[in-house]
Amino acid sequence: MSTLLRDRAAASVAMLEIFSDRALLDAAMRFESALAGALAAAGLIPADAATRLRALCASPGIEIEALATAAAHAGTLAIPLVAHLRALAGDDAGFVHLGSTSQDLADTALMLQASAGIDLIARDLARLSDALAAHARRHDGQLMTGRTLLQAALPVTFGLKAAQWMCGLDQALARLRREACCALAVQFGGAAGTRAGLAGHGAAIAATIAVELGLASPALPWHGRRDGIAGLAVSLAIVVGAVGKVARDIALLAQGEVAEAFEPRTPGRGGSSALAHKRNPTGCQVALSAAVRAPGLAAGIMGGMSQEHERGLGGWQAEAPILADLFCLAHGAIAAMLPVIEGLEVDPARMQANLAAAGVGVDAGESEALVAAALYRREHIEVRTDDGAVLRARLVGPTDAPPLLLLHSLGCDGTLWTPQIRALSQDFRMIVPDLRGHGDTCAPSAPVTLGRLGRDALVILDHARVRRAHVCGISLGGAIAQWLAIEAPERVDRLVLANTAARIGSHVAWQEREALVRTQGMAAVAPAVIGRFFGPDFRKAHPDVASEFLRRLVSMPADGYAACCAALRDADLTARLGAIASPTLVIGGSHDESTPPALAEALAAGIAGARLLIIDAAHLSNLECPAVFNDALREHLLEHL
Template identity: 45%
Template sequence: MIFDRFLASPEVVRVLDERAFVQAMLDFEAALARAQAGAGAIPAGAAEAIAAACDASRFDVDAIVVEGGRVGTIAIPLVKALTAAVAKIDAEAALVVHWGGTTQDVLDTAQVLVARRALALVDRDLSVLIPALLKLADAHGDAPMLGRTLMQPAQVISLGFKLAGWIAPLVRAQSRIRQAGAAALQLQLGGAVGTRAAMGEHGDAVAATMAASLDLRLPPAAWHTQRDELVSLGCELGVLAGSLGKIARDISLMAQGEVGELAEPSGGGRGGSSAMPHKRNPVAAMTALAAAVRTPQRVAALLAAMPQEHERGLGNWQAELAEFGGLLASVHGALAALTLAADGLQVFPDRMRRNIDALQGLVFAEALAMRAAREIGKSDAHHWVEGLSKEAVSSGGHLRDTALMALARDERLRARLPAAELAALFDADAPARHASALAAPQLAALAAHAEELRRDPPWQTHL
């Protein structure tokens, strides 16, 4: 579909496309034949003839997909085409193509093989995006900016504090996806009902050899209707998409012209408008937000497909196959877009400070009330500052100046709260320093953890 590709990355489209999936199915068939030959179940010559024919470029992939829709699975037309190709090489070998395996074995294992390459892309790009955001924190982390709650200005924080809130979920997601992937990336080989009965005494040895040759985990049994580990991986991918969407949402809001605190990189027509030459649209945020909208439904479909009938599901397993690739494509599309943008993300500290100043000091009202409460009690202090805030809004003045004038009129409070101390409460750098001090150890720990993850990528050799 055109918009699936539009919202995905070219790399993930390539590892998930029809030809890549068919080649993964053929990789299963080649590994099955060689493992059976190694166990003495079929002749070695037959295994090599089968493996030699397992090249997707030799097959009409589109015809196999269309025929698969007619007969109920793409495995049947593929095995038929493979058998015919092997027969041209060795008629005897054609008799043992796909011997002892079943449709779900080849499709589940192929799904795992293509998913591993997509996960390698996800893991690789997380190890690029996270350091890019850490670099922004190093360069601009102390900059004061507005913290916003319920879409309204609240108090002053620092950019580093905000970035820590972006980075932490990404580091956690990378760790959890690795753990979930280690469990889910496993061989499927159970035969008709999961017992490998057709292979008799050779079944266990064939499975062990296949798992080793395909570099997949060897499960204790077939998982034809045990979908928990694969679905758990899907859930972790959905959580990552949500975390990417949160970052994208913040970027898009901070990049609004009237806010102007961040801007995505531009140039070469990126972010342009077909009608308005001045536009600079946050297209990376757009892509990530689109993924955040779409992935919950895909994850929900995976969860909904889990109650599968007996030893082989009807309709639910097929729905899972269709959704899982789309989930991977959406997640990597979002990640790739934000990774590209993060390296050139522009920060405007002066605009951040102007946005603070434009609020007439109202974002310091809590600090003023807390300090006054030490002298006159919390309730009276709250009432006092509430009145001052209304006066500042009405007059268009600054809360600091309004408070200083009120202080001058209040003999009791004036004796307890020096004017210089009151004025200092409106220094934007003070709460920003506090926020940065809170964020600093977290950012240091995240940087160390991210570096450990970067040094030990689990799936990059399969790209």
């Protein structure tokens, strides 16, 4: 039974699939399969029985229309579904759904669907915001009439209007992600939320299920507490409203008597069956229709929060279809507005003419500065660590591109990666931090270790909401990258280790350099460091680059540099290289005096499957030979795509 003529106009195919009957059945089977595995891990059912039940869940052989009819009769999906599994399980029937209840299956399946839905919304809402950021940057000084209460007010710039739209979407997405952190949790409480009959293993079973399904494991079952679901619903409605704001403004700007911005011309779209001259804002129409519907749906879920006792009647049962509608409306609105914003036709001449006709002058106040501030905040993050340090990083590239963490060398900052940012920022979402005591990150007041620098990198990834990233590090950054691949392998996808080693330098050499910097300042070591950074031919051909690096090195805080010298003094990962499982490329410099080719060869030999590339360069090979470095980086990171 299809309802596409009704649903497709407001929802995307991708989101309809996430909340389809087949997807719900698959999510329910994933829960039952994970439950069987967790029960076996706790010793409550035989391991071979769990294996058979998992195989059964992978191919349950059930017809969806018959299941839907049976579920409607029973009052819940779980009853006929579990009965079907038990009928097929034979001697293992008593192990099916053990310790669980209908709402455990229903809620967990819904959270699996919601998780997939949030990923889809986050990807495309970020893309929509990126497109608005491009308009804000391009039109930051384009004067137009500001309008308050639908009347001409004072001048603004179109860039500021786009920046306001962008910030609205970014804040809505951040709110959705915060609510997702609270809501996307496994449900496992059993008949009355007490986890009875599990011999005290209930918490461990819930945690095991959660890990397998990629959901959180809450402290308590949440059968009667629906705040997480309500938070998701409201945040989805806010997403729709934020997109609707963009649509409303563009629809008004496209009115014939205003004519300042238009949806792109697309054959067969935006026409009229009665008036051939019309150019209707059809994408805006979809978003505005969603904005009309979403608040009522969110209110419906809010109205069901006062559940009865340990499990309610009628309240939680209403949530799944409402939440599905909200997800479909949210992504439908985003999908409709993506081509509108990416292809938006802006008429600066008409903006100028309307502004002149309004007679309100040409002073747009601080519009351009406001745009610059909004874009800067969007592209930079600042986060305080548990020991009080303030870390700063730059974010560059499309928000839906594969994340790439770039970790710079001792004595540099994130600008070291400028050639890579210029060449690769359309292929990757680059996360470029300044290490402690370098660039815009404050000098440390406490001792610094390689582990502390690695944890800083994880804090940056968390703040950037990146679960897993490619990691490329050079010199000290390469040592940090090794630590990440060993200590947090789940966060590292592919790995590039440039001009680094498992053990860089000697304990004595680093101790002497640390002491020299602390007593005599950066000027005492800067010339020698620059001599190792770049080969003589490069310094001769690019004296301006060498001079700029020397200036920055001399001006950086001595305490920050010395603290990182101490971190390298104590760092030796030689015995742990075998733990690195990420596909790895090791890049060395043929003229590198700090980490000679022999160290690069040893590093590659210590990591299973690592590839080695030696570049005709000194220590900062990414700057001396950017084309070769960039090609190798791109090839390695995109190899699996």
